[in-house]
Amino acid sequence: MVTLSEENYLKAIYHLALRNDEKVSTNAIAQKMQTKASSATDMIKKLSEKGLVDYQKYKGVNLTEKGRLSAVSVIRKHRLWEVFLVDKLSFNWDEVHEVAEQLEHIKSEKLTQQLDAFLNYPTKDPHGDPIPDPSGNMPSTEKVLLAKIENHKHCICIGVKDSSAEFLQYLDKHNIALGTEITIVSKESFDESMTLKINKTPLVISKEVSHNLFVKIN
Amino acid sequence: MVTLSEENYLKAIYHLALRNDEKVSTNAIAQKMQTKASSATDMIKKLSEKGLVDYQKYKGVNLTEKGRLSAVSVIRKHRLWEVFLVDKLSFNWDEVHEVAEQLEHIKSEKLTQQLDAFLNYPTKDPHGDPIPDPSGNMPSTEKVLLAKIENHKHCICIGVKDSSAEFLQYLDKHNIALGTEITIVSKESFDESMTLKINKTPLVISKEVSHNLFVKIN
């Protein structure tokens, strides 16, 4: 039995660990959960005892397969309910999140199955995020080069094409990491340079950078 | 803000107080909630402080108007979701209760409104129970004489036609009170007598009894 709170933590860890093997820090979890680091530590221990995460003190956590399945199941329900709200109950796409945050915790295998069928087995939620299948497979989000993103869009860094030390150090220096949110402020067509905004800080990058960074739109 | 537990207690009190002014005992609440009397007392105090029930020590509780509205709102949601599950997700009528017990606590005015519209403003749930309107009016359940109930049906005692002391004492003696659940085991056509089951105990009654007891089907 996974409690509501535990489900929310698992979901947070899932979203923070963009690559599956990546370790997630206590602070990152606390921030995402809008709580204090000490509370996060308490919960991490609980999840660890239940075999939902791998945990070593001071080293961060990893979802176990059991934990990943639990997180993905919640995300599946969340996204199915979002489709329901928009398609059947004429909600706007910006009104569905907080209601889906509640509905995602309803426990009934049959409910989820029947809802999926009723909605005609959708593959994406109203925001374009993929809906995991019943056995927990998350359709992989297509990687896109930052260079392809349109002006004014938001995206999230999910990988690199050039993984040289030089490039990685450049990214570190400018606070770009896996999971960093990037906004495209403007694009120069003559040299393909771009102005980004990273955590409210502007950054001008060359085409060498934008052609070597994978992002996903969200 | 009414918590999930508080909502469940209010619902229990609502169902126990068949007449609105009737006082409900701590023990009755504890039994309905599958908990201990001391826990019920604790919760009653909390509800009383929030102005959801009127409470005097050792005297039982009454829902206030505020408490009644809260209870009816939860019941409305419960019954709407039951209709949804049966009509849209092809659940059987006997499978809906436990899922509806979860869904009834989802907080979103818009969700309830839109669901109501989507289901075409139903007036009864799959078990025939009336669905309260958005402003908290519960359609009155029609009183039916026990004599009219078909064989093998379950019903609940909700009133008497003959309110003489003799008749009331007879009912007391046989453990029939407002709220008592009655099953019709068999009916004799030649003298209109019936065999009932009250709390697993069989009871044979005459037509004088069955023609003076109001029940509702449930």
Added chain:
DNA sequence: ATTTATTTTTAGACAAGACTAAAAATTTAT
């Protein structure tokens, strides 16, 4: 009208989840 039985309330404890403040470990910087 007292005693007996039942119901209700109090007192104290516990688990889940969160918090504060302080200690310990790790990372960064000089």
Added chain:
DNA sequence: ATAAATTTTTAGTCTTGTCTAAAAATAAAT
């Protein structure tokens, strides 16, 4: 490489909702 800063953990407290055991109030019975 050691000091400073940051992150993480521990220890102790709080709230919600539950429990047990005992006390107090009410109801039933002789």
